[in-house]
Amino acid sequence: MAVRNDLRLLKSSAWLGWQMEANWTDPFLFATYSIVKPIAGTLILVFMYLVITGGETANDFFSYMYVGNALYMFVAEVLFGVTWVIHDDREHYMTLKHVYIAPMNFYIYIFGRSAIKIAITSFGVLITLAFGVLALGVGIDLGAVDWLLLTASLAVGLLCICILGLAMGGVSFLTAKHSIGINEGLAGVFYVMSGVVFPITILPSWAQTISKFLPVTYWMEVVRRAIEPAVMEGLAASSGYDVTGMGDMSNLTLMLLLLVSAGVFFIMSIGVFRVADNIARKKGKVDWTTAY
């Protein structure tokens, strides 16, 4: 019975999330909006690359960077989506207090609202990858993709990112207008430390140590190996050294490390959310609005 209620809640909150995301306009404009934003974000990096290299995109590093940047959308958008639920419901629609006291599982509500963000982001990632392959020669061969590894790593990675978003949602209980900064900032930490657009071996050694505690580092590596195995092999061969810092690890090892680090972050995130939630209740911040 409880499971059925939770599933119904998940479905209802996902539907609410979809309506809030999409029913403000017609499907064409919504689709355009969903495409333009990720493509533009990717083009920033592409132009940075082109300005320095003078237009050479047919190499392994470009594909490495491009795919990492596309996958990073999941990190940025899903983190943003989870945290924004708290901010949006509280500051803008002033409905958080009603949701909060409703007899339901608050975590499920947040994940339901975020699920639609994952779906929309997946669309953006696919469009971006397609654009890369068709227009820029990014080295993805659909016949060589390791679908099993891709599916497993995506499932674990996305769950992990949602859990991290929950922790940030807890923090945004206690802050006013910083919700955007929190999301972008934490996503930025992963952008730098997790080898999203450059190998972690370029970082200082202390930063590389931090990188190896972050689940996103392993997630990026394993998803890349699943999507573009030839690129990863070519990058290692052309560099002449372990350029990613994880070249000696098997896919299984990477998946295990991903699971372990995700588990640690799961416990930490739940802890952060509960502490922040407790403080928010004591300080009366659950229905706080600032509007300055």
Added chain:
Amino acid sequence: MSEGPLMRNLRTIRGRAYPRLIGSTREPSWFFFDVVLPLFTIAGYAYVYRFLEADAEFIGYVVLGGAMTAFWLNILWSMASQLYWEKEIGNLSLYLMAPTSRMSILGGMAVGGLVETTIQAAATVVVGVIAFDVIFSLGSPVTLLVVFVVTMIALYGMGMMFASLYLLLGREAYHLSSLMMEPVYFATGFYFPVRSLGRWAAAGASIIPITLGLDAMRQLIFPVGADDAFLSVNTEIAVLCVLCVVFMVLARYALRYMEHLGKTTGRLTLRWQ
């Protein structure tokens, strides 16, 4: 005691700027969230240039561009969207009933936001310079100050215009602001010289004042900035001055039009549409 319209409008500007300035001091955590955390994104782009073995100036471009993103975010989320959110929470009707100019209310928002964001951007530059050993070469600080001031006037004029236009929107306001982040970061060349987009694309992007402002600042701050420039500094200052006037006039016109439209269609107090 009655006061003249000038004093009343100046008091309005001060009154609307006050909560923004006080709000940030009441919540000092903004420094961590708005200055320290965004540095990671800047660091990401800086490391890309470092991995590509780009000239050191490019890392400086990233630090400067990253700091300037704070102004664009402030325009989108605290200027353009503000009247829409004021409507949603019920303040807009109070603003319209107040015996003062609507432009002064928007001006107060701009002043408060500008001061807060300038501190934020300056802190980002300082931390970025220290973290990445960026070397600034200030050949003409007065010209740099002029560029910054005209860029900000034009930019916040644009924000005031957007604030009125956003009143036409419902929940599109949030989505429109969200849409104008990455595409504008790209089109205005926040992280690379805008000239590399091509002359016509750069000219089109120049409608957003940060494009020319950032291009001029790069020329004035970095010794080789002129090599990557789109236009000369003097030309950019002249165009920015024109944009200042155009956006202020359009903001005034848009505000009147939207208020009239809102009153005649009964949408000024309509919420959650």
